[in-house]
Structures are given as C-alpha cells and as structure tokens.
Amino acid sequence: DTAVSQTPKYLVTQMGNDKSIKCEQNLGHDTMYWYKQDSKKFLKIMFSYNNKELIINETVPNRFSPKSPDKAHLNLHINSLELGDSAVYFCASSQGDRAANEKLFFGSGTQLSVL
C-alpha cells in the first residue's frame, strides 16, 4: 500500500491548458504539502495544509490553486500553463510534534512537461 500516492506520474500538455494533479495519503497525517523540484534540482515548498486549512503559501503565481477536500487529499490545479511550469511536483505529508513534522513522507512525483 503506497503511503502517499499522486497521479498522474507524467503529464505532458500544451501551453495555456489547465491541469490538475491529485494526491492522497493513507497515513492518517494532518498536514500535507506540495513541493516543486525545478530544473536546478532544488526542492521548494509551494503550499502546506493542516486539516484542510492553508498554513503555508509561498510566493506562487495565482495560477496555482491547491484544494484540500479532506485531510487525506491535497490536489493541485494549475491554470494557463506556462513553459516555466515544467518541473517535478511532489506531494508530501507529515504528522505530530516539531521533529515529526519535519519528517515528510513524499509521493513519487509528477513530472509535468509544458510544450
């Protein structure tokens, strides 16, 4: 059983399209995240949700909108895709006190290619 699963694994689309990436965790965690790995391989946080409430919102364009229907799911919708959005997007979850919350459980990533 995959702890943090995200779909699709690969997403190839044209500039200007709208797309969604889904994420689900079966660990019972309260906090979920979206991280982006850019072309230079740095992983950077985009959003975090705790019990469906937005906690962290980094300087991400408005075209990116996270949606958390319940604490086990955190989806990422991207409007009007641009070439620069091409990256690997990782969903993650965590639970507990400070030390535990830094131990993120990551999904396997969604490689987004915008043509």
Add this chain to the structure above:
Amino acid sequence: DQQVKQNSPSLSVQEGRISILNCDYTNSMFDYFLWYKKYPAEGPTFLISISSIKDKNEDGRFTVFLNKSAKHLSLHIVPSQPGDSAVYFCAASAGGTSYGKLTFGQGTILTVHP
C-alpha cells in the same frame, strides 16, 4: 539566494569505505536539519536528522555532524554499500509556525561501487 548548498554534485566511493556528504547553510534561524535520500522515479525518503542543540546524531551506519559556528553539516555513511547509491538532499528548517517548511539543497549523487 540559496540558503542551503551542497557544493558537490556527485561523489563516488568504493563499497566498504566511508562516504562523506557535505552541506552548508547561510540562515542563522535554521535550527533543525535533515538528510533525505532519493532513488530515481521515487520521492525523497527521510534518513536522519539533527537538532541545533546537538552536534552529532547517529543511526546505524549513518551519522550526521553539525558545526553551527561554521554553518556546516555532514553525513557520514560507514561502511558504504551499493544500495546506498542515490541522491542525498540536505534540508533545513527554521521552525516557528512553519513546521514542515524545509529548505533543500540541490542534492549530491552518491555512487557506491562494488
């Protein structure tokens, strides 16, 4: 402005020898540090962590050392095994209300040769 840097893109080591991966940071507010390991086509997985109140933390073959004055940490793997071949990411956190907000380095590719 990269606050966490791993200056060695890659490291090659013989099986059974020690692997030392290095990480430097610039933000004095960081007080918790972690190492994650990543295999191809998988997400990063947590390996080991250290709080700024310590200078060493050990877990089996993995030891993390923290030098706060130098703003430097290192991961030692002894003995190295071929299965350790992966990308290793250093990460740091400033705590407060931003639990789980990690700043990552760009990773070091470790190759352990049999």
